[in-house]
Amino acid sequence: MFEEGQLYSPVVKGPDGAVTVQLTSEHPGVGDPDYRTRRNAIAALALAYRPGDPIPHVDYTDEEHNVWRTVSVELARKHRTYACTEFLESAARLNLPTDRIPQLDEVSAALSPLTGFRYAPAAGLVPLRDFFASFADSTFHSTQYIRHHSAPFYTPEPDAVHEIIGHANQLASPRFADLYRLVGAATTRLETDAALKFLSNVFWFTLEFGVLREGGEVRAYGTGLLSSYGEIEEFRHADLEPLDIAAMGTMRYDITRYQPVLFCAESMSHVEDMLGRFFATMDDDTPLRLAVRGAA
Template structure:
């Protein structure tokens, strides 16, 4: 796996026993910034420097602006309190530390109340390109810059509210795919060309290049019902990326009643990650060569 999300999971979805339950009911913990070691700060520095060199011209302008406004330190892990001060002034969000993946209901409640739960730990030096569970680099570098963008910030809050409803309706897998293909692995058609906004891409050195440069994946216009029926890759690069035209599109999506959409996709067969349908608006028809070679070698 080349992204920084746990196989089979988005940021939420921890099964019982995966992470020890903390004392607080909302699973938040103190970041413990003073406890980070020089080696841990060094890992952040290495990750930050190589992504900062790679991302210009690849990420959307909103992401670039968010990074600048947050003034991420280049040589040390950011202090969540400082990040929250900036976020609160702009969009009313804050970053809270959690020990790792959290239960769905906890994750949704945080988002619904404009709190982004971020893992407080950072990967080991030997895990720069592969990590099963989201760490502080994925969560902060990948997710937090766009929380300064009002439409995206509102979309994230609406997703939290929608998640609580989806749990009650028993359709959480369908909604999780929307998160995966937007917040984690979304692309956007900016005026200057195709750009990255998904955190799983922006925080991954290898998938940053694959998502935009490789001829292998499909790049398909985002459609809500289509995405809800589409499985995703949890072990490798994505076979398909779904593309929005603007963050206002996500804001409009947050205002949609998903109930009828859930009913429409209920009982319908899933699409495989690399499927291209006649109804798709295909922006780039991928060759599929990367995943075909992997399957042949298996």
């Protein structure tokens, strides 16, 4: 998970070693002491993890599994209508369980033979540079908690539904996985925060919220759309702009609202070609070069 940390739930560790996830006052689980205890415990497991260790298993409750079942069934139905073929085919190959929340080592075991990607646990927000750079090593940092049972179709923060149903299904496609690795390699070349922000914006409007034309329809390939019960119904009402690296890299967006402007590719090959060239060649001077070119 990534993006502006103040909009998500910070994880803090006290002097006594106690781990606390700080939920906002608007979070559906903020008034549920049992949910807050669960969030703290799951975050503590991830904080204790060290690369090379076995991924910690979460002993999910029946209530948590039921949230996964509810959302999985509804999203699968919507994917058949709104998702692009590349996503549908990769999801079929990965074949995630729909009756229970999979453990992250299960996701890795299914994903690795397909594209080489594996999952690592995250307690919460991963610093943007670290999050993206890990893609170069075919690693995706994922949270393990799930949204509050009172609002199964809503979450104010990326949870297991977004990280697994969204990203793992996308990463099961060699075509998308290669783009992620290019993002990781680009991140290791970047030194300035401005360039990193530009890169993250392009990632946001494509691999998170990208759409493309297919069979005369506009279909989604971005994980933010395909893991959101509400947003997946709304994206066809957005203003569609042509795929434009300079525009995507500089456009402001509000992650708390449905996206009013989306960038539409002409095909999956268009996504691969344009993003592949950009990610493969981006450096700290790229945003300025694009700005000068656009002003000429």
